Amino acid sequence: MNKIKPSLAKGTRDFGPDEMEIREYVMNIFKDVFNLYGFRSIQTPSIENTEVLTGNYGEEGDKLIFRILNSGDFLKNTSEKDLNDQNNLKSKISSKALRYDLTVPLARYVSMNQDKISIPFKRYQIQPVWRADRPQKGRFREFYQCDVDYIGTNSKLCEAEIIDLVYTLFDKLKITDIDFKLNNRKILQGIAETLNFPERFNEICIMIDKIDKIGFDKFEKELNDKKFELSSIKKLIKILKFKGSNTEKINFIEDIIKNSNTGIEGIKEIREIDELNENYILDFSLARGLSYYTSSIFEVKSNKESIGSLCGGGRYENLTEKFGVKNMPGIGISFGMERIFELLDCNDNIQNVINDNKVLLSYLDVKFIPKCLEIANKLRVNNISVDLVTDNFKLKKQLKYANKNNIPYVLIVGEDEINTNYFTLKNMKNGEQEKKSIDDIISKMKSINKNE
């Protein structure tokens, strides 16, 4: 048999038991909080028909979609001519692709299931997505996205609820010192109109979005290079650098863009949100590159770690228009799961919470196995995790096994224990051990469980 050198596909990862413990712990917190705010989860297929996905992410984005080769004789519909036309060939030999994000599948789902769901529809979705990007720091070809959306509503209560949800969530994850930054595309549009470059709106948004990374000096230089008017550049930078309370910022910008109808609309929207929830920081330098956002946009950053944004999102119109469904505005937020996992990976608090009430049942002779099964059953009925070594290992090796698997307690079953009905419970962290009845061991383990 030919041996294959084991290897991972580019940009993909395995998650071992240690990593999965943290990932699942974090994901459960996410799910709990989303449920707390009345969102329900859906899942959609990994594979979508190609035409559902293409045309949504721009030309660059479409290139990053992983296409799946048709099964069987995938060349049967192609002619000699097709082989020279790559784009045409692709659609002839591949009709399915891996999903690129969770937003487009949501739009597809809502469009297909209007009879089953009630509008406004609140859903969350945690699933992997795939992008044929070149991997680099913190970026993979397969990664989890976690999206929460309201679809079919324009209510500003959504923003207010989302702000609250975000703070609750990060509080539970013990990620503190975060800012919820809010802005509105209509205000940015108003600025663009007032400063006389409305036709370069998208271009300027992408550039503003990068200020964090490149700084104001480079930003100014780039604007010069791109032949923006000098007076406009000065005014723009003055606006972006303005400091003050949210109210001061609103009044300041209102005065500047008062001649833009769109701009005034944006200001009205911010004021509406402000009446419901003031727990945000208005930031005109927040732009978010994505072109489908039309109104509120927001982002959450950690002030402690310079790790980039932890989540971001915004309000959009007509996400479902492509599928022939009109009047489906919505608002969504996407959490950078991988970044959050990374942030919590080194957090000891979380590591301790995970494994506290677990016991390895260790036997000194195979003839004690029936007794072990009896004890295991009692412990498990009381919600204590029990592991048993399946093979006839010496005690020494069983203790090593407990260490390796991060099991904090070992319950030893031997001759003495069976005769006296007092069993040895060994704490693997400090090496202490004591003899107790099974009932006492159960109550001890249960009290550990309550401590978390």
Place this chain on the structure above:
RNA sequence: GUGGUUGUAGUUCAGUUGGUUAGAACGCCUGAUUGUGGUUCAGGAGGUCGCCGGUUCGAGUCCGGUCUUCCACCCCA
């Protein structure tokens, strides 16, 4: 997609102008210890030097290609 970078044991890495049998640490297995791990000591297993081709008497080492790793750009999460 553009530019750079990496690849040798399960893992992290040494390996001299190209020269005998490719090394270390950690991990793994066995024993010192027949009921005590995380410490110590002794021994052992484990390699197609990413892959394909070229130069050479001789290649882990030089050359070309390819794949891969990591990083930056574009863009994004």
